Amino acid sequence: MRVDGAQLAHREAIREVAYRYARGVDRLDADVMRSAYWPEATDDHGRFSGNGWEFVDRVMSTHGRWRATMHCNMNHSIEFDEGGMTARGEISNLTYLIPDDDGPWSLWLGRYLDRYERRGDEWRIIHRVCVHEGTTTLPNAPMTMDPSVFRQGSVDRPANGRPLGT
Structure with missing residues (x-):
């Protein structure tokens, strides 16, 4: 299989789009999340089906009820269409939703x-379609360690443009 450097760069750019989406949701950063969609993009997320930027607004108004969320993108298959200006992708995802209480x-x-x-x-x-495969709940059983010695995740939501790594 011949590896094309330009196609690898495009593939990585598409993966960065997926990472921006996940970071935007998890940090409640509307600008970062919005940067993953074209202004006229559509998103079908089950209860919401419509414009991608309107979906961003909905997420910002609903996801604050959790102390944290973690959108974990795993396998990300990408196929380029002829001409290289469009592509299709499929991402396997696990999302943890962590409540404010125990x-x-x-x-x-x-x-x-x-x-x-x-x-x-x-x-x-x-265009994005969110496909549901399953849901479950996990008991909140903290490990036997002192978590107070670590920076707590809720202090960086919303991110409000916070640079990576800070």
Whole structure:
């Protein structure tokens, strides 16, 4: 199989789109999340089906009820369409939803079915479908350690443009 350097760069740019989406949701950073979608993009997330940027607004108004969320993207398959200006992708995802209290954590399992579009040198989502595979709850049973010695995750939500690594 011949490896094309330009195609590898495009593949990595598409993966960065998926990472921005997840970071934007998890840090409640609307600007970062919005940067994953083209302005006219569509998103079908079950209870919400419509414009991607409107979905961002909905997430910002609903996801604050959790102390933290973790969108864990795993397998990310990408296929380029002829011409190289569009691509299709499928991402396996686990999402942890951590409540403010000592209640159980929720775990969502699913996939994102994406269509990406390149404009100039920039890739973004033009259409996303969220596919549900399963859900479960996990008991909140902390490990036998002192978690207070670590920076606590809730202090960085929302991120409000916080640079990576801070």
